[in-house]
Amino acid sequence: MTRDTLKVRFPVIRLFEAPAIALSPASVLIGMIASVLLGLLGWIVDDILPLDESMTEAIAANRRVYIDTDLRFDRWANAKLLRPWASVVDPAISILTASPQKYEPLNTTRAVATRGFHSLIQFGFALGLWSCCGTILCRRSAQLFNGDDESTVWRSISYSIPRVRNSLGAPAIPLVAAGMIGVAFIITGFVGRMPGLGQTGLMLASPVLVAAGLAMTFLLLATAFGWPLMIAAIATDDCDSFGGLSRAYSGLTGRPWHMAGFTVTGLMIGGMLMLVVDFVVGITTANIIVPIAFSAGEKHAFASLQEPLAGLFSLLANGIGISSFWSISTVIYLLLRWEVDGVPLERLAMDDELRPVREPFPVVGIPATDVTNSPDDMTKAG
DSSP states (O other): OOHHHHHHHOGGGGGGGHHHHHTOHHHHHHHHHHHHHHHHHHHHHHHHSOOOHHHHHHHHHHSOOSSOTTOOOOSSTHHHHTHHHHHHHHHHHHHHTOOOOTTOOSSHHHHHHHHHHHHHHHHHHHHHHHHHHHHHHHHHHHHHHTTOTTOOHHHHHHHHGGGHHHHHHHHHHHHHHHHHHHHHHHHHHHHTTSTTHHHHHHHHTHHHHHHHHHHHHHHHHHHHHHHHHHHHHHHHHOOOHHHHHHHHHHHHHHSHHHHHHHHHHHHHHHHHHHHHHHHHHHHHHHHHHHHHHHHHOSHHHHHHHHHHHHHHHHHHHHHHHHHHHHHHHHHHHHHHHHHHHOOOTTOOOOOGGGSOOOOOOOOOSSOOOOTTSOHHHHHHHO
C-alpha cells in the first residue's frame, strides 16, 4: 500500500503534516508578534479598567493568567498550544459566571458589573487579535499544505487583512443571537416580579424557557468549538461571515464524531510537538548558561542570564504553539470539508492579485439614436 493510498483511506494522517507547516519561520514570527500583542492588550485592559485586590482574585479564579510573569516553562505542552482558544473562551466564561462573592456584601452590583465589563473588554480585544492574526496564519498554513512554494507571507497578509471583518462577523452572528436570548431571560425575570401573575407566568413559560436555554447553550458551545473552523473557512475558501459560520457548523453537526477524532488527534500531535520544543529549549538554555557560569565563576552569571533567556525562549515557544494551533485548525477544516462536501483538500481560493481581471460585459441593446432629431423631423424628412 503506497503512501498516497494511505492518505486517501485514512485522511487523518494528513494531520501529521501540521507540525512541519507550523514550524515555518514566517508563521512562528507572526505567532510571536501575536503573543506580544496579547500581553500588551492585557496591560491596556488593566489600565483602562483597574481592579482592586478583591476583584483581581475573583477574576483569577475564573480564568488563566495570559502572561507568563514567572517565566517558567509549562510542562503541560497544550497550555501554549491552546493559548489562542483559551484567551477568547476564558473571558467569555468569566462573563457568564460573574456573580457576587462572599466577601462583597456592599456594592455587589457594581463589583459584578465591573468584573463583567473587564472580561468583556478582554474578550473583544482577544477576538479582534485572533481574527487578524488567525486569518493570516490559517491562510499561510493552507498555502503550505497545498504545496504552493511560490506563495509568500506578504500574500497571506494582503489576502487576510480585507477579510478580518468577516472573521469578526462569523462568531458575532451566533453570539448576538445568544445575547438576544439572554436579554429575553432578563425581561422575563422582571415580569416575574409582578405580584400575583408573575410567578404563575414563569411556571407556565418554563417549557419555553428550557427550550430557549438549550438553544442558547448550543449556540455558545458550537461557537466556542467551531470558532477556529470559521477562521479557517474564511482564510481558505474566501467566504463571508455567514459562509464561514455555516461551513463550521456543517462540519460540527454533519461529522461530529470525526470532528472529535480529528481534534483529539490534533491535540496529541500538537502536544508532542510542544514537548519536543520544551525539551530542546531546556537543553539549549543549559548549553548557553553552564559554560558562561563556569567561566565567570559566579552564581550571578546564572541568575542574570536565566530570566532574559527564559523570556526569549518562552516567547519562541508561544509563537510555535500559536502557529501550531492555527495550522492544526486549518488541516482539520480541510478534512471536514472533504468529508462533508467532497471538496478536494488541495482546493484553495486564489490570492487577490493572482485572480484574472474581469472585463466589463459589452452593452447589448437598442443602438443609441440621434437625439437632435425629433420624430416630427424624421417625418418631414421622409
